[in-house]
Amino acid sequence: MFNYDVLCIGSATLDNFLVVEADLSKIKLGDKVLVAHQEVHSGGGGTNSAASFSKLGLKVKLLTKIGNDLAAEMVLKELKSYNFKIIKTARSRKPTDSSTILSSAKNKDRIIYVHKGASGDLALSDLKKSDLKANWIYLASLTGKSLKTGKEIVAYAKSKKIKLLFNPSLYLASLGKSRLKPFLDAATVLILNKEEAQALVNSHRSRSVGNFHKPVEHLLMKLQEMGPSTVIITDGAKKLSAINNGIIYSLIPPKVKTVETAGAGDAFTSGFLAGVIKRYTFEDSLRLGQVNALSVIQHIGTKNKLLTEREARQLMNKFKIKINAQAL
Numbered sequence: 001m002f003n004y005d006v007l008c009i010g011s012a013t014l015d016n017f018l019v020v021e022a023d024l025s026k027i028k029l030g031d032k033v034l035v036a037h038q039e040v041h042s043g044g045g046g047t048n049s050a051a052s053f054s055k056l057g058l059k060v061k062l063l064t065k066i067g068n069d070l071a072a073e074m075v076l077k078e079l080k081s082y083n084f085k086i087i088k089t090a091r092s093r094k095p096t097d098s099s100t101i102l103s104s105a106k107n108k109d110r111i112i113y114v115h116k117g118a119s120g121d122l123a124l125s126d127l128k129k130s131d132l133k134a135n136w137i138y139l140a141s142l143t144g145k146s147l148k149t150g151k152e153i154v155a156y157a158k159s160k161k162i163k164l165l166f167n168p169s170l171y172l173a174s175l176g177k178s179r180l181k182p183f184l185d186a187a188t189v190l191i192l193n194k195e196e197a198q199a200l201v202n203s204h205r206s207r208s209v210g211n212f213h214k215p216v217e218h219l220l221m222k223l224q225e226m227g228p229s230t231v232i233i234t235d236g237a238k239k240l241s242a243i244n245n246g247i248i249y250s251l252i253p254p255k256v257k258t259v260e261t262a263g264a265g266d267a268f269t270s271g272f273l274a275g276v277i278k279r280y281t282f283e284d285s286l287r288l289g290q291v292n293a294l295s296v297i298q299h300i301g302t303k304n305k306l307l308t309e310r311e312a313r314q315l316m317n318k319f320k321i322k323i324n325a326q327a328l
Helices: 045-055 070-079 144-159 181-186 194-201 204-208 213-225 264-277 282-296 309-319
Strands: 006-009 013-020 035-043 060-063 097-104 109-115 136-139 163-166 189-193 230-234 240-244 247-251 323-327
Touching: 006 045, 013 070, 035 045, 035 070, 045 060, 045 070, 045 264, 136 144, 136 264, 144 163, 144 181, 163 181, 189 194, 189 264, 194 213, 194 230, 213 230, 213 240, 230 264, 240 282, 247 282, 264 282, 282 309, 282 323
Parallel strands: 006 060, 006 136, 013 097, 136 163, 163 189, 189 230
Antiparallel strands: 013 035, 097 109, 230 240, 240 247, 247 323
């Protein structure tokens, strides 16, 4: 229908990864901690998804907001290595988003410090209606003024029958069903993790109800009732569950050596949608998203080792991920 397969909307960040040998729980105020390893990469839901779609062979454009600072230039420089269009917007007076991921090699845990700046400053004046022309819109999490702009975008998408994948953060999910109604009404696909799903349906009690499958099945159906025809709930290395066309699917991700999990969600979500766009079966679309995430978590950096379609198919053949399907 349109020239572009996907329009990605979301943040652009500069991620600073720090790895220490110390146990994070034993670090005290005033301590001077030696950093064993450091890497700096671009990140953010908007740029991560755009890079992933491009690697998988789709025609992509990105709508994001950055500041007029060094961080922005570093992000843009890295993004040049990916073949997608960046919609030109006015630079924000606020600094480009940034995060610092402090990981401990000893206790395999981390602390993430996030600063939201320019990404929350996206205005309708930053884009033209022609910028929104795509077969799919991939909407990552938005904050501030950008959330209001996002409501206008999804209303336009719904009126033009543009399909929408909505991937909210915990912050957005915690706003609740009524605040997110415009997004949920317009969404074809909703993907979020278990904590986000529980926050959105206000069902924290489900953590203690029976086994894992029963509460997640309940969450899937409750979320589907909000509008999206397809709902997927991830849970890290635990069971992934989905509902589509009256069938509930589940899979256990294969075990791999995990170095850093930042970016895994974006890699899965974009990989899944790429499979849908390329007319893979629903099950193979889940597998494509899963192997894309597995590749990313074995390296530092949210875009590091994103897969091409050929590489993804090779890993799909290697892992042979079993998917259980049960009709409602």
